[in-house]
Amino acid sequence: MTRFETTEGPGETTRIIASYRTLLHRRMVLFAVLVTALCVAFLFDVCTGPAALPLKDTVSAILYPAASPRPVATIIWDVRLPQSVAAVLVGLGLALAGAEMQTVLNNPLASPFTLGVSSAAVFGAALAIVLGVGFPGIPQNWLVAGNAFLFAFGSMLLLQSLVRLRGLGADALILMGIALFFTFNALVALLQFVASQEALQQLVFWTLGSLSRADWPKLAFVALVVSIVIPFSYLAAWKMTALRLGEERAQSMGVDVGRLRLASLVRISLLTASAMALVGTVGFVGLAGPHIARLLVGEDHRFFLPGSALCGALILTIASAISKLAVPGVLIPIGIVSAAIGLPVFLVLILQRGRP
Amino acid sequence: MSADELVISSLSAGYPGRDVIRAITLAPIRSGQVTALVGPNAAGKSTLLRAISGVLPATGDVLFKGRNLLRLSPRSRAALLGFMPQNVPQGAGLSVLEGMLSALHVGGSTSADPIIDQAVRVLEQVGIMDIALRPFSGLSGGQRQLASLAQSIVRSPPLLLLDEPTSALDLGHQLDVMNLVRAYVAKDRIAIVVLHDLSFAARWADNIVVMAEGKLQAAGPPESAITPAILQSVYGVRARVERCSRGCLQVIVDGRVGDSSEGA
Numbered sequence: 001m002t003r004f005e006t007t008e009g010p011g012e013t014t015r016i017i018a019s020y021r022t023l024l025h026r027r028m029v030l031f032a033v034l035v036t037a038l039c040v041a042f043l044f045d046v047c048t049g050p051a052a053l054p055l056k057d058t059v060s061a062i063l064y065p066a067a068s069p070r071p072v073a074t075i076i077w078d079v080r081l082p083q084s085v086a087a088v089l090v091g092l093g094l095a096l097a098g099a100e101m102q103t104v105l106n107n108p109l110a111s112p113f114t115l116g117v118s119s120a121a122v123f124g125a126a127l128a129i130v131l132g133v134g135f136p137g138i139p140q141n142w143l144v145a146g147n148a149f150l151f152a153f154g155s156m157l158l159l160q161s162l163v164r165l166r167g168l169g170a171d172a173l174i175l176m177g178i179a180l181f182f183t184f185n186a187l188v189a190l191l192q193f194v195a196s197q198e199a200l201q202q203l204v205f206w207t208l209g210s211l212s213r214a215d216w217p218k219l220a221f222v223a224l225v226v227s228i229v230i231p232f233s234y235l236a237a238w239k240m241t242a243l244r245l246g247e248e249r250a251q252s253m254g255v256d257v258g259r260l261r262l263a264s265l266v267r268i269s270l271l272t273a274s275a276m277a278l279v280g281t282v283g284f285v286g287l288a289g290p291h292i293a294r295l296l297v298g299e300d301h302r303f304f305l306p307g308s309a310l311c312g313a314l315i316l317t318i319a320s321a322i323s324k325l326a327v328p329g330v331l332i333p334i335g336i337v338s339a340a341i342g343l344p345v346f347l348v349l350i351l352q353r354g355r356p
Numbered sequence: 357m358s359a360d361e362l363v364i365s366s367l368s369a370g371y372p373g374r375d376v377i378r379a380i381t382l383a384p385i386r387s388g389q390v391t392a393l394v395g396p397n398a399a400g401k402s403t404l405l406r407a408i409s410g411v412l413p414a415t416g417d418v419l420f421k422g423r424n425l426l427r428l429s430p431r432s433r434a435a436l437l438g439f440m441p442q443n444v445p446q447g448a449g450l451s452v453l454e455g456m457l458s459a460l461h462v463g464g465s466t467s468a469d470p471i472i473d474q475a476v477r478v479l480e481q482v483g484i485m486d487i488a489l490r491p492f493s494g495l496s497g498g499q500r501q502l503a504s505l506a507q508s509i510v511r512s513p514p515l516l517l518l519d520e521p522t523s524a525l526d527l528g529h530q531l532d533v534m535n536l537v538r539a540y541v542a543k544d545r546i547a548i549v550v551l552h553d554l555s556f557a558a559r560w561a562d563n564i565v566v567m568a569e570g571k572l573q574a575a576g577p578p579e580s581a582i583t584p585a586i587l588q589s590v591y592g593v594r595a596r597v598e599r600c601s602r603g604c605l606q607v608i609v610d611g612r613v614g615d616s617s618e619g620a
Contacts, residue, residue, distance in 0.1 A: 013485070017472055019489055020472065023489070239462055241450065241454065241458040241461075241462075242461075244458075245445065245448060246448075248441040249439075250462070251410070251430060252409050252410070252411055253434050253459050253507075254435070256431075300450065300454045
């Protein structure tokens with residue numbers, strides 16, 4: 001008998017299994033806390049705005065719009081709810097995309113924008129704003145959003161074709177993404193150079209990111225994308241967990257890493273492109289959401305992926321409320337607020353990581 | 357040829373623009389045997405193991421259990437083999453137990469027992485129950501190596517491929533790991549293990565495969581594969597191969613070829 005076979009007894013086995021089950025239970029409790037916090041933050045965000053509406057009137061207008069005074073129902077349903085729902089959907093989508101990106105690229109600094117997706121979206125939006133150029137068949141009021149979506153999604157498809165054609169790994173993929181980032185940035189700079197004063201102003205405002213662009217039809221589109229992507233993402237959870245053990249290890253366990261990476265990039269591009277089409281550029285959520293989730297629930301992707309999505313939704317909902325409260329009467333673009341909140345959070349995370 | 361034998365013929369593999377191993381053909385490896393793969397640095401040992409495991413594209417044939425491993429899907433191949441790579445990622449925030457569970461969920465389990473019971477049983481077998489709930493990022497190199505070994509055997513694959521499984525381990529743990537591998541293959545399984553210590557390889561392996569510059573230099577039982585002449589041509593050293601008082605082969609290196617000084 002080897003020394004290995006004599007080290008532990010049945011009591012130790014029971015203790016480890018019990019400890020693991022306690023850990024799973026603790027993670028479920030954390031999820032409940034996050035969902036509750038998100039509901040509270042969502043309600044607070046809907047209650048926040050220039051028109052001082054009491055909580056009772058707000059809740060009543062959400063639940064019974066027909067029974068509420070028309071101005072109140074209009075404020076809630078046409079202005080505040082679309083923005084608050086957009087904060088939840090965009091935060092959820094970008095953080096989930098960030099979590100998947102960090103895993104498939106094996107890079108904790110990756111975000112949905114790492115591979116140049118945001119630059120492609122800005123270029124698409126700039127084409128529509130500056131030159132009025134869009135894809136045929138897209139209605140005029142969807143021109144900017146449609147262009148942003150199609151260019152962001154198209155840039156990821158281009159990357160994927162290169163990956164498939166050349167069999168590139170994660171490192172080469174990042175380098176290709178950086179090349180795309182600079183290419184689209186240069187093209188955007190060119191459009192800015194030829195843009196009129198008014199178009200330039202519109203473009204700058206678009207790149208800052210704003211929840212006020214959200215309307216119900218666009219929200220329905222983003223909700224559809226998110227609800228289609230989430231089940232596929234969750235189905236890949238064990239494979240992505242295995243990928244954290246190393247590419248070769250995962251491959252030898254039966255994971256088709258190439259296929260997993262391609263499927264994940266499709267999901268990331270759909271989530272990022274639809275979020276950007278709705279609100280423009282919103283940074284840091286896709287980076288900070290997964291990092292906070294990793295600290296809370298670890299890297300078992302059954303918990304890490306939904307945890308990241310919940311953290312992202314919570315961060316952006318809080319940012320949305322702050323964007324309305326910071327300067328009374330002024331709605332600060334959400335991109336600025338999320339970056340302002342995200343940066344210190346990110347710095348704290350980095351400093352904590354450096355501790356023994 | 358028996359279906360339980362592993363037959364490797366005309367196996368070539370490498371990296372873009374560079375072949376590392378060329379047309380490797382080995383005598384059939386029978387079940388119940390441990391084969392040690394030895395050779396100098398950059399001999400192609402890891403490449404050969406990676407080619408057999410399917411993580412590196414290769415040409416040729418690797419026949420096992422009536423199937424060509426090179427033609428199987430990753431999932432079908434994973435049912436037949438367990439591969440322990442040389443490098444284990446340092447930063448994974450997963451716990452050792454979660455790594456085991458992912459191996460069982462992704463690769464599939466052959467046992468009817470609950471997955472968590474199977475995982476914990478193997479952790480106990482490898483002697484790392486005390487680190488079961490610790491993240492990989494907090495483990496020492498040796499602990500990571502033991503956790504990686506546990507992941508490789510948790511699905512009980514009939515073919516085990518281990519790339520330097522003892523390189524980060526102390527003497528006691530090296531002994532434990534090789535005891536475990538011997539006990540594992542006794543159940544009609546096969547293990548191919550990359551090792552650097554020739555005396556260690558001679559003690560634990562039934563057969564030794566010596567490689568250099570991507571080619572097979574010698575193969576067979578330790579007595580015939582490890583000889584002063586082979587060591588001189590492959591490693592460029594003057595060495596004696598002697599038996600200790602208990603009959604085990606010992607390799608004693610006297611110096612480099614052309615170097616007149618004795619010993620080190």
